[in-house]
Amino acid sequence: MSALNPTATPFLPAISSLSTLPDTAITSTLDLLFEPTSELHSLALPTIRTCSFGSYDELIDTLRGQLLTIASEVQDNSEGKKKLYQVLGSHPRLGAPKPGKQGEELSEQSKNEQKQLRGGDEREARRLAELNEEYEETFPGLRYVIFVNGRGRDVIMEDMERRIKRGDIREEEKEGIQAMCDIAKDRAGKLLKSAEEAV
Template identity: 50%
Template sequence: MASLPDVKSLNSLPVEQQAKVLDALFEPSPAIHACLLPSISTTSFQSYDEFINQAQKIFEALTADPTQKAQLHSIIGSHPRLGAKKVESAQSAAEQAQLQSGDATELTALNAEYEEKFPGLRYVVFVNGRGRPEIMENMRARISRGDLALEEIAAIQASCILELGSSRHSSNEIVGNV
């Protein structure tokens, strides 16, 4: 993963560099850019944790606004499918690597079932060392629960937990450019 610039300079960076920071923390996504770039430019942050917590609040506000569902689902849909071979961010690649053993066919079927149950969403979970069987059990439980609003919130929370870990790893080596 690319090193992140000092968060205190984030609001003064050119928009292109701010977008690269978002791509490094989250997934490359025009919807994420549209949602977060205005906040980056107008807010000073003291830490990446503070920035990601702010991003989570912005994303969660979308869950309460029916007119913003398309943008919310685009943000959640930018996350790679569980078990995907090709992923955009280093954080997702690390998460996916933990799940590469086991029955890929079953995971593909579960992804399809999840996306049929929750159109526009991707199953997002903080893997945190759990194996494929435990993750698939969680996926089945969430499909059975069938609650779109809870899925939207769970996906946003999991994404932000992932990004908190990602920012802590990346900001160990701070540089001027992303």
């Protein structure tokens, strides 16, 4: 099987064949599930090459376990922790104005996931931007990540305020990893469903 065609409709290869694909096809698959980041590629490639998985959920759970281990065992300011923060920081800021502005490039998945957070009430949009800044000042190197899953801006902002007030960077690492993996599972489910419907 050849590498994924970046101009084709996004699809996931059969999980049973993933370990046999070229690196470029594996990293393209990871980029569909997560936001593109070379740090995740370097973590996941050896795992995918040496383990077999019965489903994409199983693969995502395995990667989540690896990320949680890094978060709990690796010292602050180490290379491992910096790589973890690069992975978590690959998700775009919630409600960022538009793709391409303020350095925000959104994947197609992120655009769809965040569409209800854009536009609308300008005061809410400003408050969301302020909370993003406050969050990143409270937790240097991290970016607020949540599985939006249809939640509105008001619910998201309440959660941001709660997490900022809590002020626990270790919990933020865990919540960010969990949210990133919840998003990846949701994306996998949607991509697999659309492939089934196309047959």
